[in-house]
Amino acid sequence: MAKAPVLTPQSDDFPRWYQDLINKAELADNGPVRGTMVVRPYGYSLWERMQSEMDDRIKRAGADNAYFPLFIPQSYLSREAEHVEGFSPELAVVTHAGGKDLEEPVVVRPTSETIINEYFSKWVQSYRDLPLLINQWANVVRWELRPRVFLRTTEFLWQEGHTAHATFEDARDYAAKIHREAYEDFMVNVLALSVVPGRKTKAERFAGAINTLTCEAMMRDGKALQMGTSHELGQNFAKAFDTQYLAKDGSREHVWQTSWGSSTRMVGGLIMGHGDDNGLRVPPRLAPIQAVVVAIKEDEGVLAEIKAIADRLSAAGVRVRVDDRTDTPFGRRAVDWELKGVPLRIELGPRDLAEGQAVVARRIPGGKSPVSFEKLTETVLAALEEDQETLLRESRERRESHTADVATVEEALEASATGWARIPWATLGVEGEKQLAAQAVTVRCL
Amino acid sequence: MAKAPVLTPQSDDFPRWYQDLINKAELADNGPVRGTMVVRPYGYSLWERMQSEMDDRIKRAGADNAYFPLFIPQSYLSREAEHVEGFSPELAVVTHAGGKDLEEPVVVRPTSETIINEYFSKWVQSYRDLPLLINQWANVVRWELRPRVFLRTTEFLWQEGHTAHATFEDARDYAAKIHREAYEDFMVNVLALSVVPGRKTKAERFAGAINTLTCEAMMRDGKALQMGTSHELGQNFAKAFDTQYLAKDGSREHVWQTSWGSSTRMVGGLIMGHGDDNGLRVPPRLAPIQAVVVAIKEDEGVLAEIKAIADRLSAAGVRVRVDDRTDTPFGRRAVDWELKGVPLRIELGPRDLAEGQAVVARRIPGGKSPVSFEKLTETVLAALEEDQETLLRESRERRESHTADVATVEEALEASATGWARIPWATLGVEGEKQLAAQAVTVRCL
Ligand SMILES: [Zn+2]
Numbered sequence: 001m002a003k004a005p006v007l008t009p010q011s012d013d014f015p016r017w018y019q020d021l022i023n024k025a026e027l028a029d030n031g032p033v034r035g036t037m038v039v040r041p042y043g044y045s046l047w048e049r050m051q052s053e054m055d056d057r058i059k060r061a062g063a064d065n066a067y068f069p070l071f072i073p074q075s076y077l078s079r080e081a082e083h084v085e086g087f088s089p090e091l092a093v094v095t096h097a098g099g100k101d102l103e104e105p106v107v108v109r110p111t112s113e114t115i116i117n118e119y120f121s122k123w124v125q126s127y128r129d130l131p132l133l134i135n136q137w138a139n140v141v142r143w144e145l146r147p148r149v150f151l152r153t154t155e156f157l158w159q160e161g162h163t164a165h166a167t168f169e170d171a172r173d174y175a176a177k178i179h180r181e182a183y184e185d186f187m188v189n190v191l192a193l194s195v196v197p198g199r200k201t202k203a204e205r206f207a208g209a210i211n212t213l214t215c216e217a218m219m220r221d222g223k224a225l226q227m228g229t230s231h232e233l234g235q236n237f238a239k240a241f242d243t244q245y246l247a248k249d250g251s252r253e254h255v256w257q258t259s260w261g262s263s264t265r266m267v268g269g270l271i272m273g274h275g276d277d278n279g280l281r282v283p284p285r286l287a288p289i290q291a292v293v294v295a296i297k298e299d300e301g302v303l304a305e306i307k308a309i310a311d312r313l314s315a316a317g318v319r320v321r322v323d324d325r326t327d328t329p330f331g332r333r334a335v336d337w338e339l340k341g342v343p344l345r346i347e348l349g350p351r352d353l354a355e356g357q358a359v360v361a362r363r364i365p366g367g368k369s370p371v372s373f374e375k376l377t378e379t380v381l382a383a384l385e386e387d388q389e390t391l392l393r394e395s396r397e398r399r400e401s402h403t404a405d406v407a408t409v410e411e412a413l414e415a416s417a418t419g420w421a422r423i424p425w426a427t428l429g430v431e432g433e434k435q436l437a438a439q440a441v442t443v444r445c446l
Numbered sequence: 447m448a449k450a451p452v453l454t455p456q457s458d459d460f461p462r463w464y465q466d467l468i469n470k471a472e473l474a475d476n477g478p479v480r481g482t483m484v485v486r487p488y489g490y491s492l493w494e495r496m497q498s499e500m501d502d503r504i505k506r507a508g509a510d511n512a513y514f515p516l517f518i519p520q521s522y523l524s525r526e527a528e529h530v531e532g533f534s535p536e537l538a539v540v541t542h543a544g545g546k547d548l549e550e551p552v553v554v555r556p557t558s559e560t561i562i563n564e565y566f567s568k569w570v571q572s573y574r575d576l577p578l579l580i581n582q583w584a585n586v587v588r589w590e591l592r593p594r595v596f597l598r599t600t601e602f603l604w605q606e607g608h609t610a611h612a613t614f615e616d617a618r619d620y621a622a623k624i625h626r627e628a629y630e631d632f633m634v635n636v637l638a639l640s641v642v643p644g645r646k647t648k649a650e651r652f653a654g655a656i657n658t659l660t661c662e663a664m665m666r667d668g669k670a671l672q673m674g675t676s677h678e679l680g681q682n683f684a685k686a687f688d689t690q691y692l693a694k695d696g697s698r699e700h701v702w703q704t705s706w707g708s709s710t711r712m713v714g715g716l717i718m719g720h721g722d723d724n725g726l727r728v729p730p731r732l733a734p735i736q737a738v739v740v741a742i743k744e745d746e747g748v749l750a751e752i753k754a755i756a757d758r759l760s761a762a763g764v765r766v767r768v769d770d771r772t773d774t775p776f777g778r779r780a781v782d783w784e785l786k787g788v789p790l791r792i793e794l795g796p797r798d799l800a801e802g803q804a805v806v807a808r809r810i811p812g813g814k815s816p817v818s819f820e821k822l823t824e825t826v827l828a829a830l831e832e833d834q835e836t837l838l839r840e841s842r843e844r845r846e847s848h849t850a851d852v853a854t855v856e857e858a859l860e861a862s863a864t865g866w867a868r869i870p871w872a873t874l875g876v877e878g879e880k881q882l883a884a885q886a887v888t889v890r891c892l
């Protein structure tokens with residue numbers, strides 16, 4: 001059955017498919033100020049689920065949430081030399097406030113290492129105050145010249161963790177722990193993306209870090225997306241802000257620090273990692289709506305039964321929504337739920353009701369089949385489990401089949417046209433990295 | 447047993463008591479930019495609990511969360527005449543970004559009516575799209591000349607709801623529903639503050655509203671604090687942004703709107719509504735930590751038992767924390783938990799352990815007594831219930847005993863020195879309101 005495609009096909013124009021999906025699934029709009037975005041309710045519900053899962057993991061790793069100001073005195077940024085150099089071109093500056101020009105302009109935070117260190121240096125006195133493990137959920141601003149919704153936006157939402165430790169080893173281990181137990185665990189086990197954890201090269205590191213860990217995921221166009229990074233900051237900020245502690249032996253030492261962040265860019269990663277020509281496909285463990293129970297048409301018995309089905313599924317722990325908007329044609333609603341990537345659509349019409357069954361349509365493997373009311377809950381639970389595994393397996397297989405082991409810079413360039421290349425760093429080196437960079441190919445991870 | 451007070455007593459200097467408590471309980475610090483604040487982990491955990499309870503109520507009332515940009519083109523603010531007049535003096539303006547001066551300066555949102563209406567006018571087409579019920583959790587900026595932590599800060603955190611309806615009546619009813627089912631219900635049943643719901647006078651209304659509902663709570667110094675407001679916006683913003691819908695009869699109509707907000711100011715209300723000379727007192731239903739189980743000193747058996755007690759309480763649904771920091775003197779830790787207002791402190795030393803009991807210290811009614819391990823969980827659950835009721839009863843009694851029925855403007859002025867005055871609006875009127883305003887007394891609610 002041929003029908004006009006709802007979205008530009010991925011194979012025709014992947015960036016356009018991405019933008020079509022964001023519009024049609026009502027995930028986000030462009031904001032009025034260049035590079036900003038409006039996250040619409042369904043897009044935001046995906047982010048809320050990401051926040052909730054990440055927040056649990058971050059708290060389990062021992063960090064507490066706090067909130068630091070949006071406005072940072074311009075002078076703070078200058079204290080760490082590499083940091084200011086990295087961020088200067090992207091800053092938004094408030095020069096006028098409360099009806100007057102400000103004496104010292106203030107910067108809208110691009111990240112909070114500087115302002116947080118100012119307070120860490122007050123709060124940390126002795127080794128007893130360490131480790132100090134803080135996370136914040138916030139908006140940040142980095143002026144974007146080539147914005148793309150969710151991927152590169154002037155304002156984005158994120159979490160940023162900031163920690164202070166007594167030793168280099170403790171900081172290093174904590175950066176790795178967050179990377180593994182928060183980021184990698186969430187991305188693999190909830191987002192169903194087969195990420196590759198590793199280190200960034202010196203050229204790709206965070207401005208002010210001595211080491212950057214990254215989780216890179218392969219999108220369906222074969223490109224990599226950085227999904228979360230965890231930095232060892234060494235003592236760079238501690239020295240710039242004089243964050244010291246009194247050690248057990250009575251000496252004063254600078255703390256060792258980490259910072260780590262993940263953002264609304266993950267929504268972009270979800271879309272490009274799992275979406276297909278019919279729209280988004282949301283892994284069940286993430287999905288704000290795991291199953292939608294749809295009344296095919298207006299009918300008293302049908303409307304009562306879809307509510308009863310939803311109640312039973314909800315009692316079994318399924319995140320469920322009822323669709324009783326029978327004044328909108330059924331076909332249009334079905335397309336809309338496909339676009340939004342809800343894993344299961346449970347359809348019920350008067351004839352189904354008479355036969356004591358509903359039709360279960362599956363977004364992830366595709367296909368639909370009738371299921372009796374008695375078997376519905378167990379079928380739904382099993383399908384959600386299976387779909388989660390399917391998406392992760394697809395992601396892993398795509399990455400493996402699109403990663404080529406290469407031996408030369410030329411081969412690496414060729415492979416990067418359709419996927420990733422794996423090359424020994426000894427072969428590539430800093431010089432090879434520069435050659436790749438000249439062709440817009442980046443070394444994602446070591 | 448006389449000891450030096452930890453805080454300035456309330457009766458000596460209430461504002462100083464407030465600031466002392468915020469410092470000593472480690473709730474917040476002043477930010478480096480005038481009027482901003484750093485919300486420290488314990489202060490933030492209070493806000494997170496408020497967010498969680500409010501978010502549940504807002505979602506139950508049918509609104510979905512979304513996110514709109516921080517930056518608003520300056521021209522948007524000017525479209526609604528009263529709105530721009532109300533907010534102009536408080537705006538922070540970004541004039542420079544991405545390394546250049548901006549062609550049109552952008553305002554850091556003081557509230558989002560304007561930018562949200564810009565999108566509502568795109569999203570709303572027909573009566574089928576109504577009501578449109580949106581909420582956002584965000585930071586906002588209003589430049590403060592007389593800042594006070596949590597109460598009046600240049601940047602604060604809040605939720606702002608924005609809705610569009612087909613009729614005046616539907617908008618009016620929704621503003622009232624949110625006011626009753628989200629704000630009043632939360633403040634009375636969770637915050638344990640006996641708020642008075644009512645309307646604002648024309649002079650005190652939100653800039654651009656046709657009616658403002660407010661929840662006013664009496665603080666322990668007898669003053670009122672506005673804890674949440676819900677506005678009927680009429681068609682003012684709809685006309686300014688041309689937000690229209692196609693009605694069932696085919697005519698085009700402007701929508702009717704509401705907006706409603708509550709903020710980190712509620713943390714200030716919690717402190718001033720329930721705090722005493724020993725610190726904060728947090729109502730159990732709000733408390734991020736309802737009970738702390740404290741090891742009096744280092745002892746293997748004691749450390750094992752406090753964890754076992756905490757596990758049992760946690761399994762019974764109590765939000766519990768273990769305090770095993772035996773390298774800090776017990777007395778200092780006890781004072782700290784009192785300052786933080788944790789309702790119950792369960793203390794265990796080696797002698798208690800031998801006797802199979804713990805000592806339960808109660809922050810809200812005061813006093814401590816031994817309780818056998820077997821009875822501990824049920825004692826804790828009962829105490830938490832009782833403490834919640836006690837705080838609400840105290841709040842109601844204080845408000846009733848400090849509210850005087852008066853007949854003249856002079857009497858109202860006199861009563862306002864120590865509490866509230868209730869006066870018929872027919873007696874007061876706009877002229878009387880002006881007379882009161884000249885003495886810095888405001889008409890809080892009708
Ligand atoms: Zn100026």
Ligand SMILES: [Zn+2]
Nearest residue numbers: 541542546547
């Ligand atoms: Zn400039």
